[in-house]
Amino acid sequence: MILRLAVPSPLRRLFDYLPPVEMPSATASGLQPGIRVVVPFGPRKLVAVLVSVESDTSVTHDKLRHVLEILDTEPLLPAPLLTLYTWAAQYYQHPPGEVFHNMLPALLRQGRPASHPGRKIWCLSAAGQTLEHNALGRAPKQKEIVEYLREHGEMDRDMMTELEISPTAMTTLLKAGLIETTKRLPRAKQGPAVKSARENALQLNDEQRTAVSAIRKSLSAYSCFLLDGVTGSGKTEVYLQVIAEVLEQSRQALVLVPEISLTPQTISRFRKRFQCRIAVLHSGLTDAERLHAWLEARDGIANIVIGTRSALFTPLARPGIIIIDEEHDNSFKQQDGFRYSARDLGIVRARNENIGIVLGSATPSLETLHNALSGRYHHLQLTDRAGGAERPLLRLLDTTHEVLQEGFSSTLLQQIGEHLQRGNQVLVFINRRGFAPTLQCADCGWVSECTHCDARMTLHKTPAHLRCHHCDTRRAIDRHCPLCKSKQLQALGLGTERSEAFLSGIFPNARVLRVDRDSTRRKNELDILLNEVHQGAPCILVGTQMLAKGHHFPRVTLVAVLDADTGLFSADFRGQEHTAQLLMQVAGRSGRAGQPGEVLIQTRHATHNTLQTLINHGYGAFARTLLMERHAAHMPPFAHLALIRAEAEDFRTPELFLNLVRQCAARFLGESEAPDASTAVMLMGPLPAPMEKRAGKFRSQLLLQSAHRSNLQQLLSKLCPELEALKESRAVRWSIDVDPQDMI
Numbered sequence: 001m002i003l004r005l006a007v008p009s010p011l012r013r014l015f016d017y018l019p020p021v022e023m024p025s026a027t028a029s030g031l032q033p034g035i036r037v038v039v040p041f042g043p044r045k046l047v048a049v050l051v052s053v054e055s056d057t058s059v060t061h062d063k064l065r066h067v068l069e070i071l072d073t074e075p076l077l078p079a080p081l082l083t084l085y086t087w088a089a090q091y092y093q094h095p096p097g098e099v100f101h102n103m104l105p106a107l108l109r110q111g112r113p114a115s116h117p118g119r120k121i122w123c124l125s126a127a128g129q130t131l132e133h134n135a136l137g138r139a140p141k142q143k144e145i146v147e148y149l150r151e152h153g154e155m156d157r158d159m160m161t162e163l164e165i166s167p168t169a170m171t172t173l174l175k176a177g178l179i180e181t182t183k184r185l186p187r188a189k190q191g192p193a194v195k196s197a198r199e200n201a202l203q204l205n206d207e208q209r210t211a212v213s214a215i216r217k218s219l220s221a222y223s224c225f226l227l228d229g230v231t232g233s234g235k236t237e238v239y240l241q242v243i244a245e246v247l248e249q250s251r252q253a254l255v256l257v258p259e260i261s262l263t264p265q266t267i268s269r270f271r272k273r274f275q276c277r278i279a280v281l282h283s284g285l286t287d288a289e290r291l292h293a294w295l296e297a298r299d300g301i302a303n304i305v306i307g308t309r310s311a312l313f314t315p316l317a318r319p320g321i322i323i324i325d326e327e328h329d330n331s332f333k334q335q336d337g338f339r340y341s342a343r344d345l346g347i348v349r350a351r352n353e354n355i356g357i358v359l360g361s362a363t364p365s366l367e368t369l370h371n372a373l374s375g376r377y378h379h380l381q382l383t384d385r386a387g388g389a390e391r392p393l394l395r396l397l398d399t400t401h402e403v404l405q406e407g408f409s410s411t412l413l414q415q416i417g418e419h420l421q422r423g424n425q426v427l428v429f430i431n432r433r434g435f436a437p438t439l440q441c442a443d444c445g446w447v448s449e450c451t452h453c454d455a456r457m458t459l460h461k462t463p464a465h466l467r468c469h470h471c472d473t474r475r476a477i478d479r480h481c482p483l484c485k486s487k488q489l490q491a492l493g494l495g496t497e498r499s500e501a502f503l504s505g506i507f508p509n510a511r512v513l514r515v516d517r518d519s520t521r522r523k524n525e526l527d528i529l530l531n532e533v534h535q536g537a538p539c540i541l542v543g544t545q546m547l548a549k550g551h552h553f554p555r556v557t558l559v560a561v562l563d564a565d566t567g568l569f570s571a572d573f574r575g576q577e578h579t580a581q582l583l584m585q586v587a588g589r590s591g592r593a594g595q596p597g598e599v600l601i602q603t604r605h606a607t608h609n610t611l612q613t614l615i616n617h618g619y620g621a622f623a624r625t626l627l628m629e630r631h632a633a634h635m636p637p638f639a640h641l642a643l644i645r646a647e648a649e650d651f652r653t654p655e656l657f658l659n660l661v662r663q664c665a666a667r668f669l670g671e672s673e674a675p676d677a678s679t680a681v682m683l684m685g686p687l688p689a690p691m692e693k694r695a696g697k698f699r700s701q702l703l704l705q706s707a708h709r710s711n712l713q714q715l716l717s718k719l720c721p722e723l724e725a726l727k728e729s730r731a732v733r734w735s736i737d738v739d740p741q742d743m744i
């Protein structure tokens with residue numbers, strides 16, 4: 001009996017082992033794929049996962065080692081997930097051991113038992129139960145807790161968050177002996193999840209109803225839907241009503257959202273609608289909490305699982321639907337290590353589990369749109385905003401002939417003033433944090449460059465310093481030019497800090513709130529800022545793309561985009577697609593409640609075709625134009641790409657290595673029969689990366705392109721073992737990115 005294992009090692013293969021030296025026959029029959037074992041690996045002991053039991057091996061018998069210990073009596077993972085992990089490792093050319101290792105909760109990969117650690121809950125003590133009604137008269141929060149516990153019996157951490165109860169209030173009650181804590185071990189609920197939630201389902205409009213019933217009809221088998229609905233069209237309501245049906249069938253829903261949208265707002269929307277176990281997988285969980293949520297999902301105790309990218313790998317006992325909200329979002333593709341796309345793997349998973357999957361977006365990726373237009377996915381459209389809100393009016397402001405004040409045209413400033421005067425809120429979008437992207441000498445033209453990257457250092461004023469946004473190097477701001485000693489150093493270009501300072505000066509009576517990664521670094525800072533916006537008083541929100549996604553700002557009636565041009569004319573072939581998505585997402589923040597919204601976009605290319613199509617005919621028309629261009633240029637989704645990257649301390653080594661890779665690939669391609677243009681794999685490069693030097697390393701890349709995914713896959717699977725074996729591969733750091741999103 002040979003055990004084929006995923007062992008956490010950087011090698012792209014599985015490893016064969018013999019069963020433990022002494023093993024009762026009863027244990028042997030329990031050796032099912034999906035259990036964990038401990039194995040000797042070199043001098044170390046590692047936790048590995050059994051992928052299959054084989055009857056023979058290509059390893060010579062005297063080299064085979066024995067498994068040391070068996071950790072589980074039953075599989076940790078259900079079979080479809082095991083298949084998914086293995087498939088993903090193969091497709092993304094990533095070491096299978098690392099895939100398994102990374103996707104398991106930390107405690108499980110350390111070999112801890114897969115048993116529920118229990119969830120901490122609070123309930124009333126005997127003293128608390130008999131407490132007089134008015135005894136807590138002057139402590140309203142404590143009173144609220146006691147009343148809640150009287151009604152519901154217990155409270156957990158999720159409910160504390162939901163009711164905005166601080167840990168201090170709990171501690172005070174604990175110290176007073178009025179409440180006590182215990183551990184609750186979960187029990188799987190039989191039958192459908194209890195409903196009776198605090199909020200009722202909305203009355204659907206026609207398009208929503210069509211979408212909901214189409215999806216509900218195909219819950220019992222694989223099918224993929226693109227829910228293509230403008231911002232505010234009520235996609236979330238569609239998800240909620242589909243999920244209601246899934247829960248009714250006693251099945252589970254898996255919901256993936258972009259990193260930036262996993263906010264209390266999002267979660268609270270689900271909690272208000274469904275009175276059931278919702279496991280939220282966010283980055284703030286402790287290891288024990290994460291294990292707990294994972295097990296609850298696997299054992300069918302959690303009815304709904306919500307999380308970002310990696311939540312896709314959560315096992316489910318009775319999967320019913322997968323929903324991927326904002327499917328176009330870049331955060332669904334991991335950009336380092338295991339470079340998977342949670343959206344694409346979501347589809348593979350839905351197929352394996354034979355369930356439905358919904359991809360929702362106001363600005364679908366060209367890949368998904370193409371699949372919908374060609375009939376591979378069902379295309380469901382929501383063309384109007386729900387609940388009577390009007391769609392915002394988009395306008396281009398041509399700034400070609402204008403002298404701008406700190407990036408603002410006079411028309412824009414005037415408009416901002418008018419919206420504020422009417423008591424509304426204004427959102428100013430500028431996709432650059434810091435004060436200015438460049439510090440320049442007015443006399444000789446010197447600019448502040450990063451010594452580790454081919455990039456300029458950004459000027460920050462609060463606190464004052466220069467910082468490289470690529471490697472995070474920081475230094476003090478120069479007092480005079482290092483070349484000519486001139487003191488005439490000027491800040492060039494615009495960042496959020498600069499706009500914040502400028503707007504505060506122009507509108508002294510308005511609150512200006514800046515939202516970017518710097519202003520929200522500490523815990524809760526974003527919540528505090530958003531809370532203030534939700535209070536509704538007139539204000540100007542200045543921010544980066546953090547503001548663009550998911551938020552609902554009912555009082556914002558004007559969205560101003562300071563500069564649409566940088567992204568539209570970037571070198572990346574996805575530049576236009578990403579910029580348009582971002583513009584439409586930001587625009588979607590405007591006028592989401594009763595009042596009509598307006599979007600003003602400053603540009604020096606007001607007559608540019610794509611921009612015109614986007615503004616006048618919407619994202620759908622724009623995306624279709626872009627699809628034709630991609631088709632003509634043999635680019636995704638009409639071709640498939642893989643990028644092999646290499647980096648090293650000196651600039652020659654990565655290129656030399658990639659030249660070897662290219663030769664190797666060419667040899668394999670030469671060996672394959674009769675290549676013609678439609679099936680061939682093209683090799684491009686090696687070329688220096690668009691930013692050749694980054695964080696002290698020189699980077700080069702080789703692009704592989706083919707109209708046929710399977711041809712590209714075949715080549716990669718032959719290429720990988722060769723590259724691992726090349727001795728030159730040890731002089732560089734190299735990686736393979738299948739379906740790359742970013743070419744930098």
Ligand code: ADP
Pocket residue numbers: 202203204205208229230231232233234235236237238386387388
């Ligand atoms: P999306 O997810 O498409 O951006 P949301 O689901 O957030 O849209 O809906 C936008 C707003 O419209 C929300 O305030 C929501 O409560 C409301 N809404 C959605 N569907 C309906 C409906 N059928 N009737 C009334 N209001 C609705």
Ligand code: ZN
Pocket residue numbers: 441442443444445446481482483484485486
């Ligand atoms: Zn100078």
Ligand code: ZN
Pocket residue numbers: 450451452453455468469470471472473695
């Ligand atoms: Zn740098």
